[in-house]
Amino acid sequence: MKRKRNIYCIIGQNIKRIRKEKNLTSLKLSKMCNLSHGYLKNLEAENVDATISIETLALIAEVLNTDISEFLKDN
Numbered sequence: 001m002k003r004k005r006n007i008y009c010i011i012g013q014n015i016k017r018i019r020k021e022k023n024l025t026s027l028k029l030s031k032m033c034n035l036s037h038g039y040l041k042n043l044e045a046e047n048v049d050a051t052i053s054i055e056t057l058a059l060i061a062e063v064l065n066t067d068i069s070e071f072l073k074d075n
Contacts, residue, residue: 007072008048011057014071016044018064032063 019029026044030037035056042050061068 006048008043008051009046010074011052011071012043012045012048012050014073015040015060015064018066018070019044022064024064029060029063033059 016026019026024032026040027037030040033040033056039050042048043052057071058068061071
């Protein structure tokens with residue numbers, strides 16, 4: 001049986017994928033969003049233990065010039 005992934009894991013992995021597609025480091029993205037680098041790295045981690053607000057998710061989407069729905073896709 002396939003284990004269901006945590007929604008925060010899906011969001012974090014999508015942020016990481018899109019960030020890399022835009023050739024941004026996690027440090028650069030964290031500065032652009034005014035987030036701590038540690039928080040962003042934790043959010044992108046495979047074993048994520050962070051949560052994210054809709055406001056922060058919208059900010060990251062805006063900075064990455066992507067639609068917020070892209071973060072919710074479970075590929």
